[in-house]
Amino acid sequence: MRGGVVWPCLLVMVVVVMVGVSAAPSNMFEDFEDGPTEFANYTLVKEAETYEVRVYEPSTWACVEMLDVKNNAKGKAKKHLKQKLGLLLGLMDYVTGNNSMDVELGMTAPMTSVGEEVGDGVMKGKICYYLPSEHQLNPPLPRNENIFIERRPQLKVAARTFGGWRMDMAKWEEQKEALKADLQEAGEDVVGFNIFYGAIYNPPTQMEDRRNEVWYEMA
Ligand SMILES: *[C@@H]1O[C@H](CO)[C@@H](O)[C@H](O)[C@H]1NC(C)=O
Ligand SMILES: *[C@@H]1O[C@H](CO)[C@@H](O)[C@H](O)[C@H]1NC(C)=O
Numbered sequence: 356m357r358g359g360v361v362w363p364c365l366l367v368m369v370v371v372v373m374v375g376v377s378a379a380p381s382n383m384f385e386d387f388e389d390g391p392t393e394f395a396n397y398t399l400v401k402e403a404e405t406y407e408v409r410v411y412e413p414s415t416w417a418c419v420e421m422l423d424v425k426n427n428a429k430g431k432a433k434k435h436l437k438q439k440l441g442l443l444l445g446l447m448d449y450v451t452g453n454n455s456m457d458v459e460l461g462m463t464a465p466m467t468s469v470g471e472e473v474g475d476g477v478m479k480g481k482i483c484y485y486l487p488s489e490h491q492l493n494p495p496l497p498r499n500e501n502i503f504i505e506r507r508p509q510l511k512v513a514a515r516t517f518g519g520w521r522m523d524m525a526k527w528e529e530q531k532e533a534l535k536a537d538l539q540e541a542g543e544d545v546v547g548f549n550i551f552y553g554a555i556y557n558p559p560t561q562m563e564d565r566r567n568e569v570w571y572e573m574a
Contacts, residue, residue, distance in 0.1 A: 390558055391464035395485045400511075405537050408573060411510040415491045416467075416483035418505050419446050443482065445499040450484055454495035463487055465554035465568065472549050481505075512552065512570040513538055513545065520562045527553060531569045538571060546572040 401408035419442040422435075452459045463485040470480035483505065486494050494504050515534040519526060531551055538545050552570035 389462075390561065391462045391556065393461075393463045393485070393487050394556075395463070395465065403537070403541065406513045406515045406534060408511065408513050408543075411507070411512070413509050414507050415486045415494055416505045416507060417446065417449060417486060417494065417497065417502055418481045418483040419443065419501050420479070420481045420503075422477060422479055442501055445501055446482065446484060449495075449497050449499060449502050453498055455498070456495035458490075458495055460484075460487055460490065460495070462558060464556040466556075467570075468553045470551050470553075511573040513543060513573055514554075514568045514570045516566060516568050518565050519567060520565050527567075527569065530567075534569050534571060544574040546574050 395411055395414055397409040397411045399407060399409055421439050421442055450460045450462075454460075466482065466484060468480055468482045470478050473479040497503070513534065515530055515537075517530050535548055548571060550572060552568075552572070554568040554570060556566040556568075557564075
């Protein structure tokens with residue numbers, strides 16, 4: 356299933372974009388350098404050898420949505436990339452203060468991406484930012500029309516954690532396949548392997564001791 360390879364690349368891109376922008380004079384990511392100040396809360400319900408099963412409480416996120424098309428013609432791929440970078444930068448702009456409350460939200464974790472194959476080679480997905488607890492109930496509204504606030508219901512996932520910085524798509528794919536194999540072998544009750552989550556926890560400037568995860572939703 357080659358389509359699955361396309362999606363994680365968005366996560367790689369988040370990191371690449373952030374690195375690129377952090378070198379820019381705006382110092383947009385200054386706030387992020389010390390790492391996340393808050394984490395999405397969850398309850399650990401099972402600790403297997405290679406994965407954990409967790410239940411995340413209902414929570415509020417700020418997201419951008421994008422389509423990704425595999426086997427793009429060269430010019431088209433470039434255009435798509437530009438669009439995606441624009442969306443991610445818009446989200447960062449919201450986090451760093453361009454919102455209805457003019458408030459700097461700071462870095463939280465994990466930054467998640469959710470990808471789903473919606474047609475022949477087309478992936479539909481979202482990249483979402485976890486809102487700090489003081490803004491969970493009344494989030495600042497985005498000025499950018501591409502950003503939307505999402506209330507997620509309780510979510511049960513199996514999570515596989517791994518390290519690595521600026522990994523390519525193949526590395527994400529490898530981890531995802533390993534998790535899938537382990538869950539199948541253990542006979543876990545997974546909602547479906549067509550929907551896949553990727554999570555990153557560290558600022559782009561941190562090269563060591565990074566934490567990344569792949570998740571599948573559990574029934
Ligand atoms: C997450 O847990 C911490 C510590 O238990 C708590 O202070 C915080 O309010 C929780 N956040 C949310 C959004 O429930
Ligand atoms: C805030 O975001 C809006 C929508 O993306 C944009 O038009 C505006 O220029 C931004 N404001 C600043 C100060 O960057």
